[in-house]
Ligand SMILES: CC(=O)N[C@H]1[C@@H](OP(=O)(O)OP(=O)(O)OC[C@H]2O[C@@H](n3ccc(=O)[nH]c3=O)[C@H](O)[C@@H]2O)O[C@H](CO)[C@@H](O)[C@@H]1O[C@H](C)C(=O)N[C@@H](C)C(=O)N[C@H](CCC(=O)O)C(=O)O
């Protein structure tokens with residue numbers, strides 16, 4: 297219980313516990329149960345259930361009225377904080393035994409962490425990855441449900457990594473993760489900020505609260521760590537305001553410690569100048585130039601040799617579902633991209649529009665997720681219709697909401713002059729097929745929002761669905 301912040305104890309303080317849990321349904325004999333106040337329910341309601349299943353220690357914000365003899369009750373100021381510290385202690389503080397780098401920001405976390413994983417693998421190291429797409433313990437892959445998993449899951453995998461000799465781990469740190477203290481108590485060697493734009497205001501309520509939440513990752517860094525930020529982002533320097541860590545910056549436009557310049561942009565890659573050296577990357581778009589210079593800077597700060605980093609960057613491939621494209625026999629280009637925020641959608645469409653050489657059409661298929669920030673919907677509707685020649689609004693994981701209602705909220709953002717460009721087809725498969733039927737040679741189809749996802753979630757039910765496979769099949773047909 298070292299470092300959890302105990303305010304009262306009732307019972308034997310020397311109790312030995314088997315495992316730590318925060319879900320009463322998983323508790324077994326001699327386990328500890330941490331009660332957490334959630335958004336839907338309150339873990340304190342399940343203390344009796346946990347004891348019934350064998351819990352011998354209860355960690356809670358408020359001691360229950362009913363105290364059972366032989367059970368140790370520990371009162372703490374915050375259950376989420378206690379869970380994070382206990383999870384780390386339980387596994388022997390694994391984050392101290394590898395170099396852990398956290399990446400935060402609205403967009404680019406999966407791209408930056410996955411590319412850093414690949415780069416360090418290519419450099420010959422054993423590497424770990426905790427990302428939206430998957431968890432990797434060197435070469436072994438595990439599925440994941442969250443961008444930043446709960447503290448127990450994080451520490452379980454960090455422990456597995458240290459057991460097989462992983463030296464570097466790259467981890468996405470989401471704002472939900474920070475707010476719910478999932479990454480607290482971890483020893484970071486460095487942290488990277490990508491950018492900040494509109495997302496998750498349903499959860500954080502204000503943009504300032506969302507920004508300050510991301511900043512906490514940097515506030516908590518030790519002096520020995522590096523804090524790497526995007527100087528071109530309006531909030532880049534805000535992240536570094538109160539950090540003790542070594543401050544470093546990267547940019548395309550501003551005068552930063554690490555600078556990149558785009559010399560040429562094509563569908564199959566871009567020519568960049570980083571630190572006075574030219575390099576060709578298969579990843580395109582300004583946003584990827586930012587991701588690549590961030591990776592270059594992080595690899596340098598972690599001690600790799602500069603020319604070696606540049607050589608390895610030029611070998612990196614697109615991350616699954618991020619600007620994943622193919623060109624059909626009829627010369628129609630289909631791009632699948634995980635753009636699910638207004639900024640990402642704008643960036644991807646800007647990049648696509650810079651690739652146009654003549655009067656080819658850009659046809660966009662896009663939806664917005666259910667049970668997520670509703671205020672993104674009209675904005676994304678506006679961007680898609682303004683920046684494409686034809687748009688099809690469709691469903692993207694409606695979850696518990698009505699897909700028709702979500703689409704109507706997207707339509708509300710369409711300016712009258714763009715209304716004729718818009719079609720709404722709820723069924724995503726039909727929407728993709730329609731886009732493929734509308735396309736003529738040289739046209740570009742963008743399918744945005746789901747990227748690597750292999751399902752469509754409606755009312756708690758996940759049905760297999762893969763944008764890339766769908767568009768490949770439709771264009772073959
Ligand atoms: C909104 C949100 O983040 N919710 C997370 C939160 O759930 P919650 O607060 O609703 O929990 P709750 O259901 O009220 O339960 C409270 C406590 O009671 C316990 N309980 C509950 C029932 C029971 O019988 N016994 C019991 O002990 C629960 O285990 C929990 O500890 O805590 C849970 C446990 O850690 C998370 O799984 C859950 O993520 C949900 C599923 C989710 O969808 N989260 C998304 C929004 C999310 O976190 N996304 C970010 C990425 C965002 C991005 O950057 O794009 C991510 O990092 O993945």
Ligand SMILES: Nc1ncnc2c1ncn2[C@@H]1O[C@H](COP(=O)(O)OP(=O)(O)OP(=O)(O)O)[C@@H](O)[C@H]1O
Nearest residue numbers: 402403404405406407428443583618633634635640
């Ligand atoms: N540096 C960047 N700046 C702006 N947009 C980006 C950047 N990198 C990627 N994108 C866009 O955002 C989309 C999502 O990228 P990525 O999956 O890397 O972000 P993320 O931060 O991991 O998202 P999530 O919050 O869902 O985990 C990409 O498909 C692309 O359209």
Ligand SMILES: N[C@H](CCC[C@H](N)C(=O)O)C(=O)O
Nearest residue numbers: 636665666668692693745746
């Ligand atoms: N990490 C993001 C992913 C959104 C992806 C989109 N396809 C959706 O399901 O809304 C979130 O949970 O808000």
Ligand SMILES: [Mg+2]
Nearest residue numbers: 405406428443
């Ligand atoms: Mg991600």
